[in-house]
Amino acid sequence: MAQNTVLVLVGSLRKESVNRQLAELAAEVAPDGVAIARFDRLGELPFYNEDIDNESAPEPVVALREAAAGADAALVVTPEYNGSIPGVLKNAIDWLSRPYGAGALKDKPLAVVGAALGQYGGVWAHDETRKSFGIAGPRVVEDLELSLPAASLDGKHPRENAEVAAKVRDIVGKLVAEIG
Known part of the structure; x- marks a missing residue:
């Protein structure tokens, strides 16, 4: 089976972030033949x-x-800061949108x-992130959504919630199915 690579960008820089944990979960539940490549350097981007x-x-x-450029698809896992996109993620979107019309994620499912x-x-940050990436070049898969109230996890890792794990597995599988 051919290996597909999904780039994961996490909008939180905090090591113990629930969003970082969701990215870890995505790697754990990814289907066979799918490599999850998390880019952990958003905080280093000027x-x-x-x-x-x-x-x-x-x-x-x-x-x-x-x-x-090396990824076949992208999964963005992000919190909401003050009702919108975290600054480090918006900055990454701006870098990935260039060169204009030919960014590294152009036409790839996200x-x-x-x-x-x-x-x-x-949900507001997720909607804004979809909008910004949609303008930046990737093909945003609008119906792949998970906006999880962090309190619903009761302080546990998302992998400990079977429903959340199943949703993440489903989203990763459907995202990979979008690879053309």
Whole structure:
């Protein structure tokens, strides 16, 4: 079976983030033949600046773009900060959108999931992330959604919740099925 690679971007930099745990769960429940490649360097990316987006782009930017180019699909796992996208994730979207019309994720399937405080589980940030990535070039798979209220996990790792694990497994499987 051919190996498919799913790039995972986590919108939280915190080591014990529930969203980081959801990314770990995605790796654990991924179907056979699927490699989960988490890019853990979003905090190293400089703010997007067209003046430095050239043949001498900073190394973390080059690494992000190479990881995206090598992936067949992308899974974005993000919290919601103040009703919107975390800054590190929006910055990554900006870097991945370039060069304009030919970014490293162009036309690749992408899904957005995550957890956040509050009863809606980050739905605003997830919607905004889908919108921004949709403009940036990937093919956003709109019906692959999981907006999990973090409190529903009772402080446990998401893998300990069979329903959450099943949803994440389903989303990863359906995302891979979208690879053309």
